[in-house]
Amino acid sequence: MEDSLEKLFSKQFNKKEFSNVKLVVGKTKKVFYSHQFVLSMISPYWEKLFYDKNSEQKHPNRILVVFLPDVKEEIFLLFLKYLYYRKILLKKEKEKEKKKEQETKEEKPKEIGKETGQMIELYLLSEKYECEELTTRCYEYFRKQISNSNCLIFFQYFKNRGISILSNCHLQYIRNNTELLFGDVNCFRQLSKETINYLLDNNYIISKEINIFRSLINWANSEKERKSKDQENVTIKTLLKDYLPTIRLDLMDFQDLQYVYSTGIYPVEQLFNCSLRLINKYNPVLKRKIRIRKNxxxxxxxxxxxxxxxxxxxxxxxxxxxxxxxxxxxxxxxxxxxxxxxxxxxxxxxxxxxxxxxxxxxxxxxxxxxxxxxxxxxxxxxxxxxxxxxxxxxxxxxxxxxxxxxxxxxxxxxxxxxxxxxxxxxxxxxxxxxxxxxxxxxxxxxxxxxxxxxxxxxxxxxxxxxxxxxxxxxxxxxxxxxxxxxxxxxxxxxxxxxxxxxxxxxxxxxxxxxxxxxxxxx
Incomplete structure (x- = not known):
């Protein structure tokens, strides 16, 4: 009985017949048809718009026209489909594209794709319309999508957009997996300087110091390649200038220091002094391999x-x-x-x-x-x-x-x-x-x-x-x-x-x- 009711309900999606709301959406003025009670049932925003005694739109017995020029057509379509189907109906990727993504999944960090972008816009729209049920569904979608390959770039994206609940969700994952994440020396490659500063300045980084250094070197190489097109005389040392004081050289062993020496970033005298301290095998500090929470x-x-x-x-x-x-x-x-x-x-x-x-x-x-x-x-x-x-x-x-x-x-x-x-x-x-x-x-x-x-x-x-x-x-x-x-x-x-x-x-x-x-x- 419940299934048949759902099917019957979903058949009314975007049908002009029996509808009493005409929604004109986006710059192209795409027209969608809906029902006041459907929109109001799940969204206090729409309920107030239609049924509040002071609302200019309070006309339940005639078709209302609502203009939404700032909403993207494809995102509003997803929102409207959810109201009638109670499902988030994203367009499925072509099998060829899906296979290609699977093959390259482990090669480089995941970027913000079209599907993810749509889900972000849908999440923001659900918040705007106070649709708590859909907001929760979107949050669960992102929570289940978190992985080692995407958490850092997604954290940066959500933080820059000011979507705190999603950035905090990814930050929680980063906190719980710092050793594994920062063990990948390419982890910083797609991050901005501001995001790297934020991560290194916070109190939850647990990683070998040499991994932090290698990650910064790889990030600087990427930045140099990108900036060399517009600027001359861009050097690795200049790009890393603000980070060098934060690196704990005294937490590295001889092999680590040898790699640092090969980069030519630090003065030889400074590295030599670190090597001398390593000779004292009774120093209990020098066995420390994990990054201290400095704050x-x-x-x-x-x-x-x-x-x-x-x-x-x-x-x-x-x-x-x-x-x-x-x-x-x-x-x-x-x-x-x-x-x-x-x-x-x-x-x-x-x-x-x-x-x-x-x-x-x-x-x-x-x-x-x-x-x-x-x-x-x-x-x-x-x-x-x-x-x-x-x-x-x-x-x-x-x-x-x-x-x-x-x-x-x-x-x-x-x-x-x-x-x-x-x-x-x-x-x-x-x-x-x-x-x-x-x-x-x-x-x-x-x-x-x-x-x-x-x-x-x-x-x-x-x-x-x-x-x-x-x-x-x-x-x-x-x-x-x-x-x-x-x-x-x-x-x-x-x-x-x-x-x-x-x-x-x-x-x-x-x-x-x-x-x-x-x-x-x-």
Whole structure:
């Protein structure tokens, strides 16, 4: 019965008989016929036009003539067809063209084709006419079309047109696939300088630095070829002038630097100094392969035995991993309001069992609210979660199970190392191949992770890295690192420090990047 009604309804499409609206569309004044009730049924815009008591068009018993000179004929035809067929009826591509597109799909990034252009115009028209159902259909069409080959060029197109809901949809895809997208050294070729600046200045790029550099070189070669037709003396170095300061040469290895040298872009002396730093194999920073989110604001809430020096050493370790916008509050002497805490993208918490936490109950409540607001928190489990320790964190962050490790006794063991990695492809484990403590190991001795995810364990089976995002609402994520945070680079005489030639710096910096990325999605 429903199908027969739909067929009957669709037969009235663009029929002059029984119609009571004549629509004169576009520059060619193409005429379409429709019905007031059909247009009004799905569109508040048309309903107001026809039936509002103040409307000049309120004449339901006679044929109305409506002029739409600014609307394209073929787009209005699609709109009208949708009202009668409840389907988006695009003209199918010829099989030959379709086959050709399939053959070249992997060779170059997809451009804005005719079908896509029509869908964009239809989307804009549906918004103009307040046709929510059609707007949603168009949005779903674009969402399903997103792929590695088109997301960057489509993002640029929608952003330039000011279509924020579609540009944000593609930006979300870019955020979730940055390693793969920026691994293609041709990814920037079709992008404008403004779009590249926008992408590199934002807080979600995870890519090897050499890939960013290669992509910029390829983009500059394309720009040079294009501009050489109109301008003389266009050089790669000139085109890349604004980008060179943003490239982190210290995140490259010898092979990467050799390629950079071959381009002749950087001074030899600068590259030589980078090579000298690589000789120091114990520098934990130099293993970093992923691009740091340079705009991230990080707050370290930390207390420590041994005075201010250890606190600032801890802050320096984080900054040495590439995170420059780092503030520190000594929570054994000061406290932080929720307003202060919430102004950051990420908080790192480290309590001490020798230095009391100033108002740990209030601090825990603030942190719970911070995570509820979609932000990320890293908890250094040692001392922060010790059972029967009045210096540990308290309040709702513990009571409501936000932290993916239960409060328990601190265990001391002989030197332990990285054991089973339960989620090998987790972003926190990127480039993490080894992790080991010097002489002995402190950790919270529990297997209870409060319903969180176990990412990696110590070699004795106890949790090493865990994470949890509470269900319900847009909660942020809490990552728990169950080891002493200092490396032997800071406290060489401390037996519980992790060996700086292992990958503790990667664990810290990956955790920060992972949580800042998730925080930016909320």
């Amino acid at each position: 991230s604001k990080i707050l370290v809430l930390c207390s420590a035995r041994g005075g201010e020096k250890k606190l600032f050493d801890f802050k320096k370790m984080i900054m040495d991993c590439g995170h420059k916008n780092v503030d520190l509050i000594n929570i054994s002497k000061s406290s932080a309001s929720y307003k202060k805490i919430n102004s950051y993208d990420l908080v790192i918490l480290r309590c001490s069992n020798y230095s009391p936490t100033n108002n740990p109950q209030s601090m825990g409540n603030h942190l719970a609210k911070f995570v509820r607001n979609g932000k990320g928190l890293i908890v250094i489990a040692i001392n922060s979660l010790i059972e029967n320790d009045s210096f540990r964190i308290q309040g709702k962050i513990v009571e409501e199970g936000f932290i993916p490790l239960a409060v328990a006794e601190r265990n001391t063991s002989t030197s332990r190392e990285l054991g089973q990695v339960h989620i090998p492809d987790h972003p926190i484990m990127f480039n993490v191949n080894s992790f080991k403590c010097k002489d002995y190991t402190h950790f919270i001795g529990t297997h209870d992770i409060n319903g969180g995810k176990l990412i990696a364990s110590w070699d004795n089976g106890f949790p090493l890295i865990t994470e949890k995002t509470k269900e319900g609402g847009k909660f942020g994520t809490v990552v728990c690192l169950n080891f002493h945070p200092m490396s032997t680079a800071i406290t060489n005489g401390c037996g519980k420090a992790w060996l700086q030639e292992t990958d503790g710096a990667e664990i810290f910096s990956n955790s920060i990047n992972y949580l800042v990325k998730r925080s930016n999605l909320h």
